[in-house]
Amino acid sequence: MTELNKGVFPSFQQNLVQWYKEHKRELPWRLSQDPYRVWVSEIMLQQTRVDTVIPYYERFMREFPSMEDLAEAEEDRLLKVWEGLGYYSRVRNLQSAVREVVEEYASQVPRTRKQVESLKGVGPYTAGAILSIAYDLPEPAVDGNVMRVLSRVFCIEADIAKPKTRKIHEEILYELIDKQDPSSFNQGLMELGALICTPTSPGCLLCPVREQCQAYEMGRQGDLPIKSKKKKAKVVKLNAFVLTTSDGRFVIEKRPNTGLLAGLWQLPMTQIDAEESHSLANSYVVESDIVKQSFQVRHVFSHLIWEIDLYAAKVSTNEIPETAKFVERKDLEGYAFPVSQQKLLTYCLEEELL
DNA sequence: TAGACGTGGCA
DNA sequence: TTGCCAAGTCT
Incomplete structure (x- = not known):
């Protein structure tokens, strides 16, 4: 100066x-x-x-x-x-x-x-x-x-x-x-x-x-400021599950309290790249076929992209992970969901999966 | 330092 | 559809 x-x-x-x-x-x-x-x-x-x-x-x-x-x-x-x-x-x-x-x-x-x-x-x-x-x-x-x-x-x-x-x-x-x-x-x-x-x-x-x-x-206002480009977001493939019980409830899980979307709620999800896409069996007692839905969510974050496939199944109320909860439709408004989950839940409600 | 960390609007 | 952005901070 x-x-x-x-x-x-x-x-x-x-x-x-x-x-x-x-x-x-x-x-x-x-x-x-x-x-x-x-x-x-x-x-x-x-x-x-x-x-x-x-x-x-x-x-x-x-x-x-x-x-x-x-x-x-x-x-x-x-x-x-x-x-x-x-x-x-x-x-x-x-x-x-x-x-x-x-x-x-x-x-x-x-x-x-x-x-x-x-x-x-x-x-x-x-x-x-x-x-x-x-x-x-x-x-x-x-x-x-x-x-x-x-x-x-x-x-x-x-x-x-x-x-x-x-x-x-x-x-x-x-x-x-x-x-x-x-x-x-x-x-x-x-x-x-x-x-x-x-x-x-x-x-x-x-x-x-x-x-x-x-x-x-x-005449340089179009050239300034100088700003380098960001790297492309990476794609992460996930499966989400609508797990309903015989008494009309379904499962939501609370995300860990650190990291992405910390402390928010979601449908149970598994990452696909591991060969355990149906590792649900470890956490829930599945009492039906697991039915793939003709619905996908593509959600873009600043640093990554989620591509989520949706599945539906019946589960028993016996076993449930620490972080999970059985809830009713009317109680959904009490929980905080990220936008990706709101997209999934909206579809589920429209298709009467819940 | 570079990457993680959300979402919606706009060209 | 894709990329970039919009009053940044933390690790």
Whole structure:
């Protein structure tokens, strides 16, 4: 950053902050600066679109209006409220961190980067967002939007997919951030990235900082930021089983409390690559043929793809694994299921397999 | 550092 | 249909 370049800082700040104040969206988490509400919204917004988050946020704040309410909640209820949002470890970490704040900080979200960032689930971005939005502290909050905007404004060539690139942007922001209104500045940067300075076809003609943008000046806004490609997701083949009993119940299993979809419920499933696709016999007493259904689910995660075949069978109520449960249709709404399982269950209900 | 960790929308 | 994304963090 040359001294000459720093000359653009004051007008960049003013243009951005003024634009933000005039054009910012009315979002439910923008109604107050309450640190807990800001915190919840930032966790939900990680890798998740605003439109998706809004109804989840409203419901979450109704269910857990205070940090004490969240600290005391049962994990199954947490997961049910988070059901469908994805990245489920977020809500466990949030509860764990909220408990720490309630117990160690007398229910006051701390005000230093070191303390906030040490909370579970709070990384460099979220720490900066909480400190700037709730407490008006001049801390950078570097997310994907911010790196895209800054890459263009300053023609930064660093690959924004690389972890260390975030630090480059933070260093710039410690100088660039508006010390008078860090909240509007940080949110303005993100709002600009979301509404104007978008990944493809940015709306430069509407941009409040066009005059300060080096990429625009050079006609390079379409080439920046640099971002390396992700690797392809691997396909995992699974069998799922609708196991019904003579008294009208069926089996669901709770997933392990770590790893993928931790703690959520599902139909019994076996991975196919091992030659034990029908290893059901180890866990259940099957009292009928195992009938393959003409129905498949293909579910795409960020790092893998599930291809699930569905089978139906009758089982006795005698033997059942620790993690399994016999339930009735009407009780399904009490359990949290990932989307892949909702697809299977919807089919089962429509075909009256359950 | 790179991979794990979800979901829905859009070109 | 496929790929990429959207306010990241943890290991």
